[in-house]
Amino acid sequence: MSTLLIEDRAGVRTLTLNRPDAFNSLTVELKEALLAALDAAASDDAVRAIVLTGAGKAFCAGQDLKEHMALLAANDPAPLATVDKHYNPIVTAITSMPKPVIAAVNGMAAGAGASFAYACDLRIVSSAAKFLMAFANVGLTADSGAAWTLPRLIGYGRAMEMMLLAKPVGAEEALRIGMVSQVVAPEEVLSTAQALASTMAAGPTTAYAKIKEAMLASAAGSLAEGLAVEGRTQAEAGHTADHKEAVDAFVAKRPPNFSGK
Template structure:
């Protein structure tokens, strides 16, 4: 039954987090273990409270990683560190997670949600089409060749260059004002 739960419930969440055209922010406090940690790894940005700990303890119960951790974690921290986390099942605290690139920012626990909300508001006010295209290009580059990455950049840059947001940004730059993005 646990494998059925992973395939039926957890894997669709991971797929959606990665494929979603909007930036996904994970705010992590306390322990993030197993699938909970995997969801955080699948986010685009991770903010950790000082109490956050990440744990991949599957080996302790005779299992391997699930919910996409074998895909996402090495892309964040490298193959060697991911292997170490999964084989040794030792928790990684917030400051170490920041040092190795597992999280983008560490804040006091009491400021975690307000920091995540402020970041979400900043992103929501930005060029959301460009953010979707950034995710698309990075995904193509992560799994492809240099030529795949160059083609994805060409295509996504052309898509963004045709948006109202790009025209607005150019006009704002020329007129020395802040742009007002509309997501088109």
């Protein structure tokens, strides 16, 4: 059975982490499959939005510690190289994806699994889901971009509390502090995320890509740097067929028909 399931429907590609018996914990095989799938989705014009979710009761429990410990015991260097080889490229692929990426968090999201959700553009969450940053409990520090993404979602103080104390955050609290976009019943998580992705897939996807680029640049840059990127991306978006179509539709008082070009 594949560790990653890929489904396409109406411009939406759903990527499902598929190790339910292990709470979708991340083995080398799964990490490499996810990275390859993200790279493929980025270059596929037929894919206009992406949903990332997990099979079974969990979204993703983070690193598979059984595999990790077995490799450490064998003096294999792979576990210590996985951040550079797998986690950093996966988060970069999500954040730089020129299409919306929506996390459908169907259950527990821990460690790198939670970090993947933070890296997504939007997060639809089961009312039974929890987020846990338990790196300190296993003598490690943050990885997969969490030290960058999490404070930008919920603030430095709350992020530090999650990191140092490994306190789980439930769905309603996550919504209250701005970590997630929407909380729904467990059975509605995937369908809600896919419906939202379908709506966005029919939207001005080139403009979405430019918005992501400007937001990412401004999150770490100065005002001047942010203004420069906004100016460039606005000019680029202004030359798209979608912008012309939107203006024409507004004048004609009809819904726009976006092509993503």
